[in-house]
Amino acid sequence: xxxxxxxxxxxxxxxxxxxxxxxxxxxxxxxxxxxxxxxxxxxxxxxxxxxxxxxxxxxxxxxxxxxxxxxxxxxxxxxxxxxxxxxxxxxxxxxxxxxxxxxxxxxxxxxxxxxxxxxxxxxxxxxxxxxxxxxxxxxxxxxxxxxxxxxxxxxxxxxxxxxxxxxxxxxxxxxxxxxxxxxxxxxxxxxxxxxxxxxxxxxxxxxxxxxxxxxxxxxxxxxxxxxxxxxxxxxxxxxxxxxxxxxxxxxxxxxxxxxxxxxxxxxxxxxxxxxxxxxxxxxxxxxxxxxxxxxxxxxxxxxxxxxxxxxxxxxxxxxxxxxxxxxxxxxxxxxxxxxxxxxxxxxxxxxxxxxxxxxxxxxxxxxxxxxxxxxxxxxxxxxxxxxxxxxxxxxxxxxxxxxxxxxxxxxxxxxxxxxxxxxxxxxxxxxxxxxxxxxxxxxxxxxxxxxxxxxxxxxxxxxxxxxxxxxxxxxxxxxxxxxxxxxxxxxxxxxxxxxxxxxxxxxxxxxxxxxxxxxxxxxxxxxxxxxxxxxxxxxxxxxxxxxxxxxxxxxxxxxxxxxxxxxxxxxxxxxx
Numbered sequence: 001x002x003x004x005x006x007x008x009x010x011x012x013x014x015x016x017x018x019x020x021x022x023x024x025x026x027x028x029x030x031x032x033x034x035x036x037x038x039x040x041x042x043x044x045x046x047x048x049x050x051x052x053x054x055x056x057x058x059x060x061x062x063x064x065x066x067x068x069x070x071x072x073x074x075x076x077x078x079x080x081x082x083x084x085x086x087x088x089x090x091x092x093x094x095x096x097x098x099x100x101x102x103x104x105x106x107x108x109x110x111x112x113x114x115x116x117x118x119x120x121x122x123x124x125x126x127x128x129x130x131x132x133x134x135x136x137x138x139x140x141x142x143x144x145x146x147x148x149x150x151x152x153x154x155x156x157x158x159x160x161x162x163x164x165x166x167x168x169x170x171x172x173x174x175x176x177x178x179x180x181x182x183x184x185x186x187x188x189x190x191x192x193x194x195x196x197x198x199x200x201x202x203x204x205x206x207x208x209x210x211x212x213x214x215x216x217x218x219x220x221x222x223x224x225x226x227x228x229x230x231x232x233x234x235x236x237x238x239x240x241x242x243x244x245x246x247x248x249x250x251x252x253x254x255x256x257x258x259x260x261x262x263x264x265x266x267x268x269x270x271x272x273x274x275x276x277x278x279x280x281x282x283x284x285x286x287x288x289x290x291x292x293x294x295x296x297x298x299x300x301x302x303x304x305x306x307x308x309x310x311x312x313x314x315x316x317x318x319x320x321x322x323x324x325x326x327x328x329x330x331x332x333x334x335x336x337x338x339x340x341x342x343x344x345x346x347x348x349x350x351x352x353x354x355x356x357x358x359x360x361x362x363x364x365x366x367x368x369x370x371x372x373x374x375x376x377x378x379x380x381x382x383x384x385x386x387x388x389x390x391x392x393x394x395x396x397x398x399x400x401x402x403x404x405x406x407x408x409x410x411x412x413x414x415x416x417x418x419x420x421x422x423x424x425x426x427x428x429x430x431x432x433x434x435x436x437x438x439x440x441x442x443x444x445x446x447x448x449x450x451x452x453x454x455x456x457x458x459x460x461x462x463x464x465x466x467x468x469x470x471x472x473x474x475x476x477x478x479x480x481x482x483x484x485x486x487x488x489x490x491x492x493x494x495x496x497x498x499x500x501x502x503x504x505x506x507x508x509x510x511x512x513x514x515x516x517x518x519x520x521x522x523x524x525x526x527x528x529x530x531x532x533x534x535x536x537x538x539x540x541x542x543x544x545x546x547x548x549x550x551x552x553x554x555x556x557x558x559x560x561x562x563x564x565x566x567x568x569x570x571x572x573x574x575x576x
Contacts, residue, residue, distance in 0.1 A: 024070050028063040028094075032071055043072050046346035050083055051327055058098040059090040085348040085505075087139075087330030088288050097131060101174050103165060104138035104151040108247045109449070109495050110407040110481055111140075114147035122162050123150075133169060139332065139499055141289045142250045144407035144481070145414045154291040176291035181299050182261030187307060189380040190271050194315045198383060200276040207379075209387030211399040216241055216335070216372030217447075217477040217546075219465040225369055226277050228359040232367035235280040238321070239363060240270055241340055242286045242293075242373045245332035246448035247499055248479030251403045252373045254415040256293040262377065263293070263300050269379030270371075271308075274321050277369050281322045283344050288328045297325055332503035336545050337370040339505065350507045351545035374403060395421035398464045405448075406432050408482035409439040421462040427480065439484035443562070447476030449496045450550035453489050453557040472556055490565040493554035494522045500551040511548025514539040518555060527566040529559055 035056045036049050049072065053064055060083050069079040083089045092098060105111075105120040123135045143149030146158030152165055153174025168174065192198050208223045229236055244252045255262040274282060286294055301323060308320035331349045334340045338352035341363050362368020382390055393401045398421030407413045411433030418431060424444055428434060435441060441456040446463055452473030454461075461467060468474050483492060501515035514535055521532055536552035543549045558566060 022066045022076060024067045025063055028067040032064055032067040041071055043074055044344065044346040046072060046079065046082055047329055047343060048327065050089055054089055058100060059092045059096065061092055061094045063094045082348055089329060099134040100132045101153045101169060103133060103135045104141065105135065106141045106149045107137045108140040108499055109492055110144035110248060111147040111149055112495055113408060113487060116148040119148050119160060123165060126162055139502060140245060140247045142244065142253045142287065144248050144250055144405065147407065151289060176295050179257055179292050179296045181296060182264040184261050184264060185303065187268050189383040190268050192383065193272055193275060194311060194318050203272065203276050203383060206382050206387035210382050210390040212375065212378055212382065212390065213465060214372055215374040222375055225359055229367045229369045230277045232360055234278060236278055236367045237363045238274055238279045238282045238369040239340060239344065240282065240284040240371060240373060240376065241335065241337060242284060243328045243335045243340060244287060244477065245335050246450065246477045246479050247496060248407055248445060248448040248481040249405050249477045251405045251415050253290050253293060255374055255377055257296060263296055265380055266373050266377050267300060267304055269376035272379045272383060273369065273376060279321050279369060284325045285340050285344060286325065286327055288330055294327065301325060333505045333547060350505050353544060393419050395419045396462045397421065398462060402478055405479045409436045409484040410482050411436050420464045423462060424459040428482065435484065439486060441482065442485045442487060443483040443489045445481040447474050448479030449499055450553055451476045452553040453492060455561045472553065472560060488565060489558050489562040493558045496554045497522060500547065504547060508544045508548060510539045510542040514548065515551055526568040
């Protein structure tokens with residue numbers, strides 16, 4: 001006989017009931033409200049809220065994260081996973097003693113070559129016992145040309161030394177510098193476009209003729225992005241990628257802080273692009289290490305808002321786009337455009353699967369024009385002088401001008417503006433003062449950590465997009481790091497793989513596990529070439545984004561061009 005089973009819900013004892021999860025303390029709620037006052041309670045602004053708390057408290061206390069989740073109407077898990085994803089956020093217990101200042105010492109390739117690791121060790125030794133200061137290693141901080149470099153709080157310190165770090169700490173000079181904004185406030189080329197002197201179609205034609213490509217690494221033709229986004233239904237958005245984190249890259253930071261008005265020209269180029277494409281809203285995503293540039297941009301944007309109101313009165317049909325400046329949080333992966341967009345939306349910077357592409361489904365699912373800062377810098381010049389002017393620049397059949405970040409064993413490291421198609425030997429001898437005293441060219445990185453390592457024998461190859469592929473390398477973001485006979489390509493590759501392992505977002509197994517396995521294999525005195533080769537192929541074929549796909553490039557370069565360093569005979573044992 002079937003007997004129905006009835007479940008009886010036990011009555012809750014009100015005296016014993018408490019809500020599940022961490023409870024929000026009133027003091028924590030009040031503190032979060034105070035620190036985040038004036039910041040809209042939107043989930044896409046989660047990272048901005050976290051920055052406010054980190055700056056005010058020196059860390060992210062768990063109780064404050066719970067209060068922030070309540071404020072933004074997010075689960076505590078969502079807030080915690082974002083806070084724990086980014087390097088510049090430090091999640092601690094409520095009772096933790098937090099140091100007043102964090103000193104970050106760069107240990108990436110250029111800084112390691114200049115003694116960065118020794119500086120880190122010396123600072124940790126000298127400041128041991130000082131609870132007000134924490135010293136830690138950091139990946140590239142965009143000061144490769146002034147190595148070794150450090151960040152003391154929010155103050156970048158080029159050519160850093162123990163004495164200079166201690167001096168800044170003693171003076172309490174840990175905040176960004178106040179850089180002067182451009183004295184030239186005119187938006188001449190934008191006004192020409194708005195007045196009808198040049199139609200959007202004419203600007204687009206000039207852009208095609210110029211041959212301008214994306215200068216953040218991928219080198220995709222700019223005009224194709226414009227046409228793709230322009231063809232989509234509105235609203236359309238734009239993101240400006242200023243999150244350069246590639247080892248050896250610092251040109252964007254240089255452009256922003258250029259006293260000749262670099263930031264101003266970038267903003268004008270941005271507005272020209274948005275007018276031609278029909279963009280309603282813009283986000284500028286700035287690398288967090290560039291605190292000086294952030295202050296500068298904030299002031300430039302305030303001045304720009306006033307001017308845009310004046311332009312909309314002068315040209316009634318012109319509706320200026322909304323502009324937001326966002327701050328990265330120390331994640332190299334957010335230089336990848338879809339990961340950057342995830343971060344803009346208040347999430348972890350995990351690259352998206354493609355298709356769909358960002359041009360059709362970007363920020364909040366809308367068509368999005370994504371550009372590197374330097375690409376936009378060229379637009380006022382193209383509008384002023386015509387596309388043919390830029391196309392006529394270049395050497396050896398290449399077209400245009402390029403900014404190279406040059407660091408390493410040269411006399412005059414820095415940003416070099418040179419014709420596309422220039423060779424490394426020409427770059428060093430004509431623009432970087434030649435090799436540093438006592439150094440001879442041994443090898444070089446043509447495109448930062450991702451671009452591979454080439455021997456001195458290939459120093460007469462044209463440096464530009466599509467010219468280095470047959471040698472297993474690429475120009476990427478044009479970050480040129482020069483190695484000499486005092487350096488080891490093997491150790492350089494290991495340094496770069498450590499960077500990739502640290503910066504992998506962890507989303508896909510080939511990259512997450514592949515970088516770790518590769519690094520372990522690379523520590524062996526003699527490299528297992530077969531296993532490294534198989535691992536390299538898996539990472540290239542199966543990684544979701546360019547980080548995992550390009551991470552094996554330095555390894556493959558060593559196996560191809562510097563086998564004597566890893567085969568157990570005549571190995572160079574110089575540690576960098």
